Amino acid sequence: MISASRRAGATGASDATDASEAVAALRAAGVGRGSPVSVVAVPGVGVALAFGDGGWSGAREPAAVLAEAEAAVGPRWVWWSAHGFGAPPGIEAAGAGAPRPGLPLCWDLAAVHRVLWGGHRDDPAAVWAGARGLPVPPPPRRRRTDGQLDLLAFVDEDPDGGRAGDADEPLGPDGQLRPGWVEETLRGAAAGGVELRLARAGRFARLALEVMAAQERALRALPDPRARPTRLPLAVLTARAESAAELLARELWRDGLPVHRPTAEATIAALAGPRPRDGAGEAAARRARDAPVLRHLGESVDLRNPASVRAGLRAVGIDLPDTRQGRLTALRGTHPVIEPLLAWRKAERIATTYGYRWLDSHVGADGRLRGQWRGSDGAAGRMTAAAGLHNLPADLRVAVAAEPGHRLVRADLGQIEPRVLAVVSGDPELVAATRQDDLYAPVAARLGVDRPTAKIAVLAAMYGQTTGAAGQALRQMRATYPVALAYLDAADAAGRAAALGQAPGAAAPSERGPGLPGAGPSLRTFGGRRVPLRALAADEEADLGRASAAWGRFARNAVVQGAAAELFKAWAVTVRQELVPLGGVIVLCLHDELLLHVPAEHAEQAARATRSALAATARHWAAGSRARFVVDIAIVRRWSDAKA
Template sequence: MVAVPGVGVALAFGDGGWAGHADPAAVLTDVEAAIGPRWVWWSARGAGSPLAGGWRQSADRGPALSWDLAAVHRILRGGHRDDPGAVWAATRGLPVPPLPRRARGDGQLDLLAMVEQQDDVGDVDDPVGLDGQLRLGWVDETLGATAAGGPGVRLARAARFARLALVAMAAQEQALSTLPDPRASPGRLPLALLTARAESAAEVLARELERDGLPVDRPTATATITEIIGPPPVGDAGEAAARRTRDAPVLRQLSSSVDLRNPASVRAALAAVGIDVPDTRSGRLRALSAAHPVIDELLAWRKAERIATTYGHRWLATHVGADGRLRGRWHGSDGAAGRMTADAGLHNLPAEMRVAVVAEPGHRFVRADLGQIEPRVLAVVSGDPELTRATRQDDLYAPVAARLGVDRPTAKVAVLAAMYGQTTGAAGQALRQMRETYGVALAYLDAADAAGRSAALGAAPATPLRTFGGRRIPLRALPADADGDIGRAAAAYGRFARNAVVQGAAAELFKAWAVTVRQALIPLGGTIVLCLHDELLLQVPVQTAEAAVAATHRALDATAAHWAAGSAVRFVADIAVISRWSDAKP
């Protein structure tokens, strides 16, 4: 399917036919209800997306099944380039083409682009040139706001583009089916294909989250912000005065010349009052709160400064609409491990502000949090039998602590140190204990670390490093750091790789779970209003809240049964019905 702005939508079918319609939203609704197809588009967000302007369906929900060529391209190739030209070239085994030159403000192509097009003779209505590449600028010429031609001509051209989408999908399916399936699950759909379908559905979910937003009670948000930083400042002078007011309690304890927004300056000022620290991270300072009253003042200042500069009155006015919904741009996957991300503070909302996230009248939130997801995923992807046994308990760190002969906090440090490559201090000792007890898991992480280091030094691995679900992790040669120490840069890239194979797999499991929950909520009248790393926040009518809890549990069981088929790893979720986000336990 390809949407033409201001004209309609062109659909290409598997039998070679095509059709044009004036209303993309109605097509989604009617065809979805009639035959429930798997929709194929170049990108849920990009040019030709029928989701860009919203849609209508039962419960105003988007399509159930889709294939997003850009999202699947990122799985297969990694990196950030996922425009139609790059996607098409990859499916044909061609080099990545240059980005198309955009039209000038007067609608005319620049001279070099005109020369390139004159050199590429053939059917100018065909999106593919004689070199097999997607023609430079063809998408903009067909779908752009200033594109030439009547509605019938433009829809016919868009239909040719839609046919290419079906060709590209078939090539991507073939490429995915050739990737190794790490699960002991003969007869099942290859895991990489499951990943592609879940990632495509996650892109639709991202568009819904972007469109619908997160419910925020404006009076509560205003009162909370005011309590922390005071009323909205008036003009630049008011902002400067508010800043001086925030700074004053700390500066009374330290030199008035200290720059509180410069960590080096703060560290020097602390040393002057007898507090010598290697850095000024909050966790380190919090442990020293009894050493000097300035520590508590500094921590309180940081909280207020963050609210004032990022989540203050201006943020509230800019990002929370008149309907009380916080909206920002959503991304189905980042460029590294593939986690969902969002703008406008949706993924970094301070704990103090969660009190303002309130379910709307007649509704409740269902908050579902995957328990200790990354170590459980590590047990699956590595196949470590000892770590797998630990996942049978609700608290995975308890059996790990027993096996290592340490307390629970130390066991947690050991597991995190293994995944993040920390080797110094108490974490280093814990990691040595992990290596002896959970050798299979550590060998898996070490192999990823070695691949990252080798790539950084210019030695590409024989086969691309991929997550459990098949996503290619982008590795490349890196320059030396500012000190000219390429070894330090390589070590950092090794730590990135060892973490990416776990975080990336966890992101794939999470998104597969989220899109399964999304479908289960349709008959319950509920929606997902936030995806936060390993946490889902659902809004559902009061009368279906308990049914949504049960459906969310079932969705996790079903997802894990497919994703971790052949593994005895147990996944758990803490799920609660609440009225406001802050009611959830930390």
């Protein structure tokens, strides 16, 4: 990978292959004859692209084609985007045939674009403009389809009125990518026969290489914040881990989370009642749920309308600013309505969100719970998951169970955020605290408080909470861990300054690395992800202090949460490599926790590999820091058995 990228990076587009080379490579690989293009392999540079028209013809399996191409060109895979439009089939096989230690060797242009620029946007036009330093064109309009978010509507406008002949030319006269060109190529939808498709494939490969080279240059231009940088710049490591995380996201969808359906049905029944037969039964169940609460509040209260609940509570002498769980639990025992109302909330959550409808729509006939995974959100860069995969109620975890002959390996990073804070800030006192298995013990000792208070103080520092017990302990934190607090305060100040439209202070992490012309204020995480900030909108200026403080807290948290996400993903994709030969897969990523599904006879080995993968990842990610990371691992049959 290194040599390939150096070649591409050093000489840029001039080193990229042309269409005829791509065609030759295709023919040499024996694909594409009389069939839709399946794989484009570009020897010497190391790009392989799969096409999305399902055209895996003949006896060849995608994995076999990819393995063959990998043998020919070396283990480097570049694709435009692993999610959304025209996602190339078969890329899960990349690196799977011949797993090697470390990160999978792949590059997702859209994912790396999001690292460099931040935010959600990664459509081809934006990726291209970002790589070429062009103004970012207006976003494509999203066409509403039945729940599918990844189909884009392309404005059918040609900048030159369609007179410029060659519709297969990817670039317009302004140098911008033509709307839809990449998407059409990836879908294999461009008109014409195999020859034309192959020609487009060559152009596409050249575009992709040019974007990759520009991205890698930009990543290498970022300062490496590690105490002792290694040969692979941290931002490049981040880009590779993010790319592999997109691969992982596809595999998480492919494999799903194993759910024992009878257990799930029984659990839901215990919490929300039996499965309603019809609409009338559902309405009856609702009334039955509501009755114990309405007995106290009166029949006119609508429990599903927070304003009505608040008014109803006021009528019985309970005046609250809102009706959240925390407010209600504080009033336990003071009024007979509190307990039924809390129970109602819990049952209602199961009945509406995690009930039979959820089970029916997200758990397949194969007993796997599937939801859409994304490698990073638009803020600090954590993974996201739909279908409740990231917020499954603890009560339902009993239904997450290994298949016969398998085990679940649950691996949980301990106190990841304060340990990450120690690394990114370089605070020597906090680094010293990471030597302990329980980081909060030495913090409590240094602050002279009990452990719960120490924990609150640390979390308050990272989240920006300043009230109550946290406020007091925070002052001690500032005195004891001044370097860490200064790091957080600088991010906070940058967030507030951006909100108020001021230039950030010199100490802010946003000062790291070259700016992006016209891109607005931002921070960069330790790993190099850009976190966009913004000035307040006109309607927020009525409450200037409050609104800007919110951006301060966001920024304060983002530099820790984002760096933790980067470490987590680098670890996760390293674990993924280790699992391939064991026949295991990752079935859940939960911010600081991995759930693996592994043949029983390999569970112990998977657990060991998971532990060593963390050590290896930390050695690179936190090179030069003496900070220590810890992972708690349990081998279980049900997820609920693993709760520490």
